[in-house]
Amino acid sequence: MLQSRFYNVAGHVFEVRADDSADVFWLMDNYRPFEEISLPGGVPAFSLEVACRAENVEYAEETRQVEESQEIICGKTLSGQSVFEFHCSGIKAGVLVCNEGFRDGTLYLQQAVDLQRFALNNGLMVFFALSTALEGTALFHSAVVVRDGVGYMFLGKSGTGKSTHARLWRQRFSDVELLNDDNPVVRLEEDGAWVYGSPWSGKTPCYKNARARLGAVVDLRQAARNKIYPLRGIEAYLSLVYSISGMRWNRSLADGLHATENRLAQEIPMFRLECLPDENAAEVCYEGVRNF
């Protein structure tokens, strides 16, 4: 029998449906803090059916995204559905097929449990980003800490030390909490920009259903000393673009993301921190951001 559960991430509710004999929900520990008893009115942002069977989806490849050992192949079926195939270390873990408009779709899982979890998380992240791009929402690649109720986001390419810098803040200041270590969500709302925890947090199990007012965004660069300065205009915009997941070859979604990035670049204090992996970097960063 098909079972249905609802999850609320950054105020967007989505539905996951799966056969209850398939143990799909058992794989979704990290989603538990986000679960809703029922759909609180209206329609979900999207509805995903998860099927545990190999399905041969025929599609034409458009592009692929490679990061370390992970690869996403993107394409379209003849009837216009968007297809995302997730690979981990060269092994196909799952295929996501989204119907036009990104409101519903199916994720086909194959292989072992670890790969199923990988495909589930990637499939839901992609679907979430696509279905909320026009709603002032962006899924970031970032680590976020909270101090005095204010969220500070750290950006940077893989390996720059976002997680390390977040850890250094917690070492240096006793009242700092980690909100998310890898994939927080930022949402522009009537009363400003908020940063939310999510069920996706990279290698760190930090799945908090909480939010904080977005206080500042800091783009990190490794350097031989600690130094902070403001980022403005195009430079600020670009550092956001590089840190936001999303499919920019769909014009409407690209326009939505651009609008969000452009507003954030102008409304949120942004900085570049050239830093060492030491506690002094956390202090230089906090002082720089606070005295802005």
Next chain:
Amino acid sequence: MKIKKGFVLRDVCGEKVIMGEGVGALDFGRLLCLNDTAAFLWEVASAGEFTVDSLAERLCQEYDVSEDQARSDVSAIVAQWQEVKVIE
């Protein structure tokens, strides 16, 4: 000539910028800032096929410039677009 697929003109923090966002343009690792004249020409060029002459003609209609000046301005801008490979 025509603009390659995937390149879009965006207003970024008050400036006009060409970004590579489409499938064929994802490797465009930079962005191109346009002045008002270049942004106007880009909008015209977005309509489809163009030549230096066709753009120069539109420039003369829009701005108070001589034909020679328009052609020389357009040539310089188009050469820059060719150099960064946003047109074909």
